[in-house]
Ligand code: GDP
């Protein structure tokens with residue numbers, strides 16, 4: 001039957017060979033102390049986790065992401081300790097809401113942990129309510145953790161399971177994050193879900209994908225309405241704080257005086273044309289002395305982690321320094337700019353203090369700075385053309401619109417989604433329109449699809465064992481950017497063989 005054929009086909013998915021960017025994300029949710037971190041650690045073993053957030057001094061509220069291995073399954077796992085529903089202070093809630101929206105936008109599945117020894121707790125119900133409200137599409141696997149003592153006693157197990165059913169998410173499984181008990185049950189519950197998801201992704205029909213027959217092209221409306229996370233980075237004294245104040249204006253909402261403020265990931269928020277913009281923390285970016293440090297120095301490594309918090313990175317340079325120096329950017333500035341695009345962030349370069357350039361606006365010096373910066377950016381980041389560079393004086397209080405229009409334009413491109421139908425029509429046109437010398441390459445692509453946005457990521461399905469040449473991939477990237485106005489932001493094209 002067709003169903004059997006599909007099942008057989010699904011069974012063939014080998015998670016170990018999939019690109020990590022394609023893997024689904026499973027979020028571990030639950031009230032404090034149920035064992036979320038313990039399960040997270042078991043799933044990622046000793047692999048390194050990315051830490052997104054440490055907003056509170058008293059409790060660990062990090063959001064960690066890691067690559068999970070469970071038998072032959074591979075997936076990305078998020079530990080959601082930031083969800084604690086007892087958070088009461090306004091700014092913590094705001095922050096949590098932003099993090100939450102951001103996390104949910106990236107999550108397809110959830111493991112809902114409860115503590116079997118304490119029984120159902122009112123906060124468990126809260127977590128359930130939260131999930132239904134914010135992610136009605138996610139049906140979590142309920143796991144009764146700390147079951148190592150219980151599983152020998154069928155009566156207490158049945159009792160706990162009956163109680164867990166009250167959450168309304170179906171039959172629970174019993175696990176112990178600490179001893180590893182129940183990992184087979186977890187694997188059995190997850191595998192069909194993840195396989196189903198992967199089968200759709202590999203068919204170019206990822207669950208978030210729009211109706212394929214529709215030809216409205218892009219559907220950027222949803223994701224680009226999510227709060228924008230902006231990082232302002234640069235060397236000391238280039239004018240970051242000044243720019244920050246210009247952006248905040250009267251909308252200024254300073255994050256309150258709670259403990260841990262300095263380590264908080266969101267420094268402030270403001271509204272711009274109906275959007276919420278979060279200014280994410282840049283502590284550890286470029287500190288004094290970093291100018292001479294190499295790419296492996298601790299602070300540069302730290303900055304790489306911080307990068308993941310931002311959607312768009314505004315790199316601030318100092319026009320006066322540029323006028324004096326031979327190069328527009330210091331080594332550390334180049335490293336940060338490169339890392340931003342390598343991590344898939346949108347980059348906007350802001351050259352500040354233009355008022356300090358001597359002479360009129362048409363002076364040779366003025367002209368030289370305006371030409372030198374875009375040229376140098378193009379030289380150090382050759383893979384992306386059209387990274388926006390703008391020239392301002394933050395000190396005169398203007399420049400807000402100039403900076404924000406570029407930031408939002410970059411964000412909308414970063415969130416862009418193109419339908420598979422449109423992309424494949426485009427692919428055929430590209431093939432006929434351009435006289436491409438490596439003609440063989442296009443015929444090898446069976447079809448082309450966008451698997452995710454933020455940043456836009458595409459998969460080219462190539463027949464047999466053929467592999468697209470780097471030149472051809474660059475050509476596709478360039479054409480995509482030109483034809484769909486995605487210049488200036490990093491986009492990714494991956495390849496996958498199909499028979
Ligand atoms: P989180 O707040 O949900 O992240 O919970 P933690 O992972 O920090 O765990 C809270 C406490 O429960 C810690 O003391 C853990 O050692 C303990 N714990 C976690 N998993 C298990 C388990 O499977 N069995 C038992 N007995 N204790 C566990």
Ligand code: GDP
Pocket residue numbers: 234235236237238239240241242243352353354355356392393394395396
């Ligand atoms: P940060 O260390 O990057 O946050 O830099 P600040 O915002 O503290 O600015 C450093 C110095 O540069 C301060 O004295 C600012 O007044 C000054 N500054 C910032 N923007 C401008 C500008 O557009 N023009 C001029 N002339 N000075 C500026």
